[in-house]
Amino acid sequence: MVLEQPPVIINLSPTITELEEEHDLFQVAVEQFLIAADVLGLDNDMRKILSHCQREVIVNFPVEMDDGSVEVFTGYRVQHNSGPGPTKGGIRYHQSVTLSEVKALAMWMTWKCAVVGLPYGGAKGGVQVNPKLLSQAELQNLTRRYTTEIQPFIGPNQDIPAPDVNTNPQIMAWLMDTYSMNVGYSVPGVTTGKPIVLGGSEGRNEATGRGCVFAIENAARIQGLDLAKSSTVVQGFGNPGSVAARLMAELGSAVVAVSDSRGGIYNPNGLDLDAVSAHKARTGTVVG
Template sequence: MDDEVKSFSFNPYHMAVQQFELAADRLDLSENMREILRQPKRELTVHFPVRMDDGSIKTFTGYRVQHNVNRGPAKGGIRYSPEVTLDEVKALAMWMTWKCAVVGIPYGGAKGGVICNPKSMNTAELERLTRRYTTEIAIIIGPHSDIPAPDVNTNSQIMAWVMDTYSMHQGFSIPAVVTGKPLSIGGSEGRNEATATGVLFVTRRAAQRIGMPLRGARVSVQGFGNAGAIAARLFYNEGCKIVSVCDTSGGIYNEDGLDPAAIVRHKQEHGSVGTYPQAQHISSLETLEVPCDILIPAATEGALNAANAERVQAQIITEAANGPTTPEADAIFSQKGKLLIPDILANAGGVTVSYFEWVQDLQSFFWGVEEITSKLQVIMDSAFDAVAQTADTYHCDMRLAANMLAIARVAEATKVRGIYP
């Protein structure tokens, strides 16, 4: 995901609940079960001071939300952004619950965020903010309770600070408290590429489902952060033609194809993809509408909506980002017969390899990248097939099918465990 600017104002939590209710209706879920599953188990809001390098004190607001833990410990990223809201974090925590359930890994959903502008802060300030935020949420995170990970504007270094801070409080090293760490302190091979690799696996499956050859397919990637840039490279290596990419500065389009490696070099040298010379310059939103066969929205929520869904030309839409498509756009895509692979399935490669990292940390026994990639493909292919079968059984789109499959699994765990006391 990249830190794309949201294209319009909407409430992601309302959207998440709306998606939940649609699936609950088809599952004929009882009102009692809906009451349990439609809202988070726990919401923590913290306000904490941080000393800035100029000597001033700034107070920041942070959140950690655990949506449901009936299938296992809570799992979910931490994002740093001026646009973080409690409702956004609640929505992302709910989606994480369904994401873990749809690929069958034993986690519940959580999410965290701090309202800040990390691009205006230096490394020392970010470290102090991270360590203080970790201290504030340490009352609910832990290797068997809630395991954070990187998200928008956070990375392996920030996870290292989280892990170290938590470990200092305990008096000994606890690598399994976070995933997405550097390899030197218990990170996993393949974690950095995991989301994009999962996107490739499910898109390959989707192309087979509709009889589209992947080699030669035209691909547009909205968002050129970690997931988007790596996805562009992986699809390019599969023989696809990358016709358009973008970041927050703008987009580029070339119907003859683009070289993702050259674009990465250009962005490293010039700070953006929008000034890449060998392409037509377009807006970030136009990346969603260019002529292509496969569209990969890899930015933030709400990019595909009622205002632009009619102009999307791709036949397959693979949601590398969380919540990039509104229910209104979903209805339009379904009506037009497009195959949309929903976020809770499409980008679940990240949390799946995070699960592998957690297991390796708990065992203190690590696997090679080939084994990790092989295990990931088995899980992603199996999850895609289960969602496709549900879609065929209920004559519905893939999002509704994925939500139904996930919600049914969480409801079953909730029912079996019962209500305490």
């Protein structure tokens, strides 16, 4: 099949690029803010305030592993600005997480909330860990201990975590349960992205990927690109990427390639996304 238009490339991979490694990511975020501040005509006092994060928490905490040994992990929780209201932002589990990265993401969360008029400031969290190397029990131990360490700084009226890279509704359920046990009563509002049965929101699981496709549809319309005659390549076939791939296929775009942290697959005639998702659920990767 000859495709008449160029491919749509969707990058939803959490991998830090070489450019980001060479430059301090938070400094990049500040530079972006200052460009926007010039356009908005913000005064110097407001620039100074918003160029810094309000609170940066670093925790080093022990976790008992399945073999009885103890490993110490480093976690972060950063609140950029609580002026608009409680801060809000995801928690990611990744071996490359740094304080600079978390600070930048917290700042960007402030702007995202402001752009759509939500009464929240930005926050972000992360733990330096490769969760793919942990068992389910170890992952639960890590989540519960990390939650306990940052508990003084989170809460439904203070700072509300959410899923991010390598975290999911189960992680949020453990976080909510740990927080609730520590205060002595159930606090479902401490996190979003919970399982539906615990008060989570319908559509939350698909929201990131769907938002990506909304942006693609608008960009395609402006560029005069017929998505039904274009192919799609998705880098990062996790939750957002797999949802975006399925939605692009529903729009008539042939998804010809997808990848994850272990490699990629390609079929010029289009991939069977149901088969790819089933294979990843079974093996942990799209490769094979």
